[in-house]
Amino acid sequence: MFITRILKGLLYISLITLLSFALPRLIPGSPLFVSASDLHVLNTVLPEETFNSFKEYYAPEKPVAEQLAIYIKNLVRFDLGSSFYYKMPVAEIIAGRIGWTLLLSFVSISISALLGIPMGLNAARRGGRGGKYLLSCFMALQSLPVFVLAIVFQLLFCFKFHIFPSGGAYTLGMNANIIDLSVDVVKHSVLPVIILVLVELPPIFSLTYNVCARTKEEPYVEMARYFNLSDRLIKFKYVLKNSLPEILSKMNIQFLYAISGILFVEVVFSYPGIGTLLKVAASSRDYPLLQGILLITGFYGVVINLIFELIIKKVNPRF
Amino acid sequence: MSKKIANKAAWAIVITMLSVGAFYPFISPYNAADFSFRPLMDPSTAHLLGTDEMGHDLLSMLLAGFRITLTIALAAALISTFIGTVLAVACAYYKNWVDTVIVKLTELFIIVPEIVVLLFFAVLAKPGVYNTILAIALFSWSKVARIIRAKSITAIEKEKIQYTLLLKGSIWHVLIKMWRELYPAVATMFIFQCSKAAVYESTLAFFGIGDPLAITWGRMIRTALNYEGIFTGGAYLWYLLPPIACVCIFVVALSVLAYDFERE
Numbered sequence A: 001m002f003i004t005r006i007l008k009g010l011l012y013i014s015l016i017t018l019l020s021f022a023l024p025r026l027i028p029g030s031p032l033f034v035s036a037s038d039l040h041v042l043n044t045v046l047p048e049e050t051f052n053s054f055k056e057y058y059a060p061e062k063p064v065a066e067q068l069a070i071y072i073k074n075l076v077r078f079d080l081g082s083s084f085y086y087k088m089p090v091a092e093i094i095a096g097r098i099g100w101t102l103l104l105s106f107v108s109i110s111i112s113a114l115l116g117i118p119m120g121l122n123a124a125r126r127g128g129r130g131g132k133y134l135l136s137c138f139m140a141l142q143s144l145p146v147f148v149l150a151i152v153f154q155l156l157f158c159f160k161f162h163i164f165p166s167g168g169a170y171t172l173g174m175n176a177n178i179i180d181l182s183v184d185v186v187k188h189s190v191l192p193v194i195i196l197v198l199v200e201l202p203p204i205f206s207l208t209y210n211v212c213a214r215t216k217e218e219p220y221v222e223m224a225r226y227f228n229l230s231d232r233l234i235k236f237k238y239v240l241k242n243s244l245p246e247i248l249s250k251m252n253i254q255f256l257y258a259i260s261g262i263l264f265v266e267v268v269f270s271y272p273g274i275g276t277l278l279k280v281a282a283s284s285r286d287y288p289l290l291q292g293i294l295l296i297t298g299f300y301g302v303v304i305n306l307i308f309e310l311i312i313k314k315v316n317p318r319f
Numbered sequence B: 001m002s003k004k005i006a007n008k009a010a011w012a013i014v015i016t017m018l019s020v021g022a023f024y025p026f027i028s029p030y031n032a033a034d035f036s037f038r039p040l041m042d043p044s045t046a047h048l049l050g051t052d053e054m055g056h057d058l059l060s061m062l063l064a065g066f067r068i069t070l071t072i073a074l075a076a077a078l079i080s081t082f083i084g085t086v087l088a089v090a091c092a093y094y095k096n097w098v099d100t101v102i103v104k105l106t107e108l109f110i111i112v113p114e115i116v117v118l119l120f121f122a123v124l125a126k127p128g129v130y131n132t133i134l135a136i137a138l139f140s141w142s143k144v145a146r147i148i149r150a151k152s153i154t155a156i157e158k159e160k161i162q163y164t165l166l167l168k169g170s171i172w173h174v175l176i177k178m179w180r181e182l183y184p185a186v187a188t189m190f191i192f193q194c195s196k197a198a199v200y201e202s203t204l205a206f207f208g209i210g211d212p213l214a215i216t217w218g219r220m221i222r223t224a225l226n227y228e229g230i231f232t233g234g235a236y237l238w239y240l241l242p243p244i245a246c247v248c249i250f251v252v253a254l255s256v257l258a259y260d261f262e263r264e
Helices: A002-026 A037-045 A048-058 A064-076 A090-126 A128-143 A146-160 A178-216 A219-226 A231-268 A274-283 A287-315 B002-027 B058-094 B096-111 B114-124 B129-139 B142-155 B159-167 B171-206 B217-226 B235-239 B241-263
Strands: none
Touching: A002 A064, A002 A287, A002 B096, A002 B114, A048 A064, A090 A128, A090 A178, A090 A231, A090 A274, A090 A287, A128 A178, A128 B241, A146 A178, A146 A231, A146 B171, A146 B217, A146 B241, A178 A231, A219 A231, A231 A274, A231 A287, A231 B096, A231 B114, A231 B171, A274 A287, A274 B114, A287 B096, A287 B114, B002 B058, B002 B241, B058 B096, B058 B129, B058 B142, B058 B171, B058 B217, B058 B241, B096 B142, B114 B129, B114 B171, B129 B171, B142 B171, B159 B171, B171 B217, B171 B241, B217 B235, B217 B241, B235 B241
16 A cells, blocks of 8 residues: 555656656757757857856756666756756755745644634534635635735835744844844744745635535434534544545645745745745746756655655554 | 625725826826936825935825736736636546546646746846736646646536537537626636736836836835845835835735635
């Protein structure tokens, strides 16, 4: 069972690799497109050294099959090429940034799960209109672009009321006292995390609400009510426990979606994670860096998927 | 009752926005590309939303943004809904390995966020409105395919469609026969895709990708944020907030419509 999961993960990783290999070669105007003229343009734009390392890494003059072989060989050695903008190996840049993104993603995901599941469960148990209203409010919130939400929050809480610092993950040039530093880091991450929770909470709430509302109507829950079991017991042992596998498997997808929200929130708050890197890469047309980010987000997705499948298996051996 | 009012309001908003997009040259006070005004003027009767740091009239830019943003949203949604629907019907029609491959592809777009692939594509391609539409359309069909696939798999079992399968067998005939069954779901997905495309477009523009000359709401948001004094004075009130409000109103109105369609 475990082996098939790993194989599935590998399949996705190789699909992502293929995508990242094929796209630059299929799109006219990109430096790796089959016509060599685009390469000359790049040659005139980039400094000699960067261009040479680019050419060495991708070997665009060789046949495509050979290029693919070289590409895969490089990836296996975690060699992602060298960034145009930073003039450093892409793998090193990403390794230096990914910690902040993981911090934001795990903190926001845990908070929204810990809030969203009980909220959905309670709303479903009570029934009535309250849950429905909350659901439609959340629907509207969910459809907004994340970066817009982030800009509005930044405007209000950083520039109008000066409650939180407006950007970065820590104050630059601070004396490194471990306690002060951690307080500083928390202070900088409060606003991004709040926005991320606002974005991640609605889907978790609505799916918990829907699944629990369905489980509540099951005959065994009805039966438990006839037995006069306590409300608490019914809520946790009967409704939640039986809904949890379905909730978790859908939550998996929501968390994979959440990564894009994290990237945008980072950009608005210039938080030094992958998102900010993505912005730099996109605006300076830094192909190797972009490709590295594409691969790393794919890898992140596959890992999250695996973790979730393991949790689901723990919670319910039937799946 | 309140649901009906919300639905009507959403229709009114969407139709108003579309007609503004179609007829903006008649109501726009100035030409949006004209930057001959004094830069950074506060709102006045001559310039209702003031001017930007280049000397463009902001209201004219906002109105011009209606056309390009909405065109991109509609065109991208149309193409992506079409791709998604055809792939979904292909799943139900061919079954076996075609189905497996398409399902795996849709799962791939759950694992790698669509917007990252889309950014990748848009950066590589030459900047321009058509490439923006193409980028959004090519990489945002996965949800359409997933949902329509479920519908088509049940629909293809219906007798009249099985009959078509026996008689002619081509996938296009099946698609046409199935259209009645699929129509509500496809319409819902189209509305949903419109709002998603508008969000993606503004995100791309926010990242500085896309046609540098096309005036869209996303580009206005980005230039507003790039202007250093945006938060120190009151400039954000008439420079940053109007395009943000336009994107939000459009997207929320569409999601209300999609939600109502879904329940019918």
